[in-house]
Amino acid sequence: MKRFRAFVVKEFYHILRDARTLLILIGMPIVQILLFGYAITNEIREAPIKILDHAKDATSREITSKIVETEYFALSGYLKSEADIEAAFHDGTTKMVVVFPQDFGKNYENGIKREVQLIADATDPNTANSLVNYVEGVLADFNLKANLTSMPFQINAITRMRYNPLLEGVYYFVPGIIAILLMLVSAMMTSISITREKELGTMEVLLASPMSSGQIIIAKVIPYLILSFLDALIILALGKFVFEVPIAGSLALLLGVTLLFIMLALSLGILISTVAQTQQTALLLSLMALMLPTIMLSGFIFPVESMPIPLQIISNIVPARWFIVAVKDIMLKGSGLFIIWKEVLILCGFTLVFIAASIRKFKVRLE
Amino acid sequence: MSNETIVKVKNLVKAFGSFHAVDDISFDVHPGEIFGFLGANGAGKTTAIKMLIGLWRPTSGEANIAGFDIYKDTEKIKKNIGYMSQKFSLYADLTVRENIRLFGGIYGLSRKHIISKTDQLLHRLELRSEADTLIDDLPLGWKQKLAFSVAMIHEPKIVFLDEPTGGVDPITRRQFWELIYETASTGTTIFVTTHYMDEAEYCDRISMMVSGKIAGLGTPNELKTGFQSKNMDEVFIKIAREGKTLA
Numbered sequence: 001m002k003r004f005r006a007f008v009v010k011e012f013y014h015i016l017r018d019a020r021t022l023l024i025l026i027g028m029p030i031v032q033i034l035l036f037g038y039a040i041t042n043e044i045r046e047a048p049i050k051i052l053d054h055a056k057d058a059t060s061r062e063i064t065s066k067i068v069e070t071e072y073f074a075l076s077g078y079l080k081s082e083a084d085i086e087a088a089f090h091d092g093t094t095k096m097v098v099v100f101p102q103d104f105g106k107n108y109e110n111g112i113k114r115e116v117q118l119i120a121d122a123t124d125p126n127t128a129n130s131l132v133n134y135v136e137g138v139l140a141d142f143n144l145k146a147n148l149t150s151m152p153f154q155i156n157a158i159t160r161m162r163y164n165p166l167l168e169g170v171y172y173f174v175p176g177i178i179a180i181l182l183m184l185v186s187a188m189m190t191s192i193s194i195t196r197e198k199e200l201g202t203m204e205v206l207l208a209s210p211m212s213s214g215q216i217i218i219a220k221v222i223p224y225l226i227l228s229f230l231d232a233l234i235i236l237a238l239g240k241f242v243f244e245v246p247i248a249g250s251l252a253l254l255l256g257v258t259l260l261f262i263m264l265a266l267s268l269g270i271l272i273s274t275v276a277q278t279q280q281t282a283l284l285l286s287l288m289a290l291m292l293p294t295i296m297l298s299g300f301i302f303p304v305e306s307m308p309i310p311l312q313i314i315s316n317i318v319p320a321r322w323f324i325v326a327v328k329d330i331m332l333k334g335s336g337l338f339i340i341w342k343e344v345l346i347l348c349g350f351t352l353v354f355i356a357a358s359i360r361k362f363k364v365r366l367e
Numbered sequence: 368m369s370n371e372t373i374v375k376v377k378n379l380v381k382a383f384g385s386f387h388a389v390d391d392i393s394f395d396v397h398p399g400e401i402f403g404f405l406g407a408n409g410a411g412k413t414t415a416i417k418m419l420i421g422l423w424r425p426t427s428g429e430a431n432i433a434g435f436d437i438y439k440d441t442e443k444i445k446k447n448i449g450y451m452s453q454k455f456s457l458y459a460d461l462t463v464r465e466n467i468r469l470f471g472g473i474y475g476l477s478r479k480h481i482i483s484k485t486d487q488l489l490h491r492l493e494l495r496s497e498a499d500t501l502i503d504d505l506p507l508g509w510k511q512k513l514a515f516s517v518a519m520i521h522e523p524k525i526v527f528l529d530e531p532t533g534g535v536d537p538i539t540r541r542q543f544w545e546l547i548y549e550t551a552s553t554g555t556t557i558f559v560t561t562h563y564m565d566e567a568e569y570c571d572r573i574s575m576m577v578s579g580k581i582a583g584l585g586t587p588n589e590l591k592t593g594f595q596s597k598n599m600d601e602v603f604i605k606i607a608r609e610g611k612t613l614a
Binding site: 002003005006007009010013014017018200201202204205206207208209210211212 | 446518
């Protein structure tokens with residue numbers, strides 16, 4: 001136990017004395033959550049829009065003002081003719097042009113032709129789609145109010161977005177950021193710190209000491225376990241208090257699943273360090289084998305359901321996928337262990353496999 | 368010199384596939400002597416030492432270190448020997464005091480013992496004023512001496528030094544050997560590998576290793592007479608280039 005303590009203390013010295021490590025440990029979670037919370041958002045606000053109004057009547061003006069009133073658009077000016085449209089898109093002063101035809105209002109009242117042309121900049125397809133949807137929403141709303149009395153049969157959809165009523169992006173990102181950071185801190189940093197001892201030659205001295213290899217590894221991993229857990233707490237706290245992401249379910253269960261994922265990441269880190277001989281290899285392996293799949297295939301950014309089938313199959317072996325599902329369920333839906341047992345079981349399975357593989361690898365190396 | 372042995376090696380072999388890095392070596396080391404383990408790079412010195420300190424399992428043969436069997440008692444061997452590896456083995460981002468405390472802890476010394484040992488060590492190496500300096504900021508000679516002292520922190524009966532003076536300037540090497548003498552004079556056995564032939568003269572007895580085998584074993588004088596050479600360099604050339612043996 002004394003041996004163990006001396007060693008853990010030393011490991012903390014390494015971490016606390018390396019500015020870069022500290023920066024990753026403390027700076028990364030804060031920067032990531034602020035970045036995802038504020039900057040990277042799927043919602044569009046104040047997209048520049050231009051109006052080409054051939055009608056210039058009460059109806060066209062009313063619709064224009066309804067569109068511009070929404071938070072999604074900001075009016076950047078009126079166009080005089082069709083010829084100006086191309087230029088407006090080219091110089092980037094608009095993302096969308098709404099064209100009202102001649103006699104729009106008159107026709108509208110007479111019920112002859114009710115068309116508005118929407119032209120969107122589809123260099124960014126998602127944005128273009130959203131903008132078109134927003135304007136269509138305004139038009140539908142306008143129709144509904146105007147026809148309330150005249151149309152006897154009509155079906156209105158009343159939508160309710162459960163668990164995230166305002167469709168806040170940050171709700172969705174918090175579990176993903178936790179997964180990425182835990183992979184980074186637990187798996188990447190431990191694998192680098194273990195291979196560093198190999199590279200420097202201190203590992204040999206440690207192995208020649210009365211400490212057993214198991215003791216060495218556990219002592220090396222403990223500081224990262226504590227720090228990873230702290231990182232997860234920082235993200236959860238920032239999410240809750242800055243971005244008001246709810247924690248609907250049991251906090252104990254949430255922290256328990258987080259701890260399980262940390263163990264999994266640590267065992268992956270150990271496995272990498274049994275394969276890699278240098279810090280550089282460990283870094284590359286961690287980035288390629290852990291970070292990329294965690295970001296791309298976990299459902300964090302791209303929904304698993306919309307991936308091609310082969311990638312969907314591969315995503316099954318990305319541990320973060322299961323962790324993110326479990327965390328979302330606990331935080332947003334308030335699910336209990338009874339609901340997420342499958343994910344928990346899968347994470348346990350991964351952890352055991354990685355630990356077993358590390359022990360095997362380690363034994364082979366000693367022979 | 369007594370007939371007791373602290374290291375007893377018999378027909379030791381380490382094979383990697385068909386390549387025998389250590390090929391059937393046998394020798395004894397007596398308590399209190401400085402035993403030099405010489406050979407060119409790649410002759411098998413490091414492989415042999417790694418088996419003796421319990422890091423690697425031999426392919427076949429027997430060895431006994433400080434009364435413990437290298438197959439069954441590796442844990443006991445580790446507690447009872449000191450080891451300084453080829454690469455520098457202290458932590459550069461820890462201070463002198465922290466390094467001493469760490470290795471004291473690893474070797475199971477009590478808190479009180481570590482404090483008194485630290486004091487004694489700093490005094491002997493005249494490093495008292497540098498106790499809280501990072502290892503990184505120390506000159507190489509001091510680092511080397513400190514690494515040696517730290518390897519001896521649990522006062523083992525025998526210490527294994529694997530090319531402790533590799534890449535070190537002649538003055539520092541000289542100082543380092545003074546420290547080795549000082550330690551040997553207290554009765555500690557020193558097992559040292561080197562490829563510097565001039566260092567062979569400092570040893571009580573030496574073994575010359577060539578491609579996994581021991582080609583010569585004895586005191587420096589015995590070897591020089593045996594190979595009719597003026598100095599150890601010549602002995603080495605005769606063994607390595609002309610394939611002569613005297614084991």
